[in-house]
Amino acid sequence: MASLYEITDLYKKIDAISDDPEVLKDTLDSLDFEDIVKNKFDGYASFVNSLEADNDSIDKETKRISSIKKHNTNLIKQLKERLSYAMQTMNKEKIETSFHKAGFRPSKAVEITDESLIPSEYFITPTPKANKTAIKKAIQSGVVLRGAKIVERENLSLR
Numbered sequence: 001m002a003s004l005y006e007i008t009d010l011y012k013k014i015d016a017i018s019d020d021p022e023v024l025k026d027t028l029d030s031l032d033f034e035d036i037v038k039n040k041f042d043g044y045a046s047f048v049n050s051l052e053a054d055n056d057s058i059d060k061e062t063k064r065i066s067s068i069k070k071h072n073t074n075l076i077k078q079l080k081e082r083l084s085y086a087m088q089t090m091n092k093e094k095i096e097t098s099f100h101k102a103g104f105r106p107s108k109a110v111e112i113t114d115e116s117l118i119p120s121e122y123f124i125t126p127t128p129k130a131n132k133t134a135i136k137k138a139i140q141s142g143v144v145l146r147g148a149k150i151v152e153r154e155n156l157s158l159r
Helices: 004-017 021-030 033-089 132-140
Strands: 094-096 101-103
Touching: 004 021, 004 033, 021 033
Parallel strands: none
Antiparallel strands: 094 101
């Protein structure tokens, strides 16, 4: 079966041969062109639907795996806290087994006591991003915004 590109190219070539719409229609009819296009469309639409279903499944699986990861991360934190508490309670600086080692090491961390006293250069700010939804509503309500406009597009809808 011909590719969509080949079918489109064939149509352009047939269309370029004659300016008479009747000749174009007769030529396309003689090739069963409409059936060829519909079959190719069905193939594309089915493939798109399949990919969309795959993406839905991937999204669900991603959420499921993310939930498992979050659970594991929380469990790791709890288990480490329990080990730390037990070691501190028993005055153990280190524990060594034939499989694992555990011990405390010094570290330094910043603790914020009053965020309002910290100069702004020490804050991380996200990169600003235009709110397209708000901009669209503003333009539609008559606000003139330089640097933005509403454009008409045609989006293919497959059902």
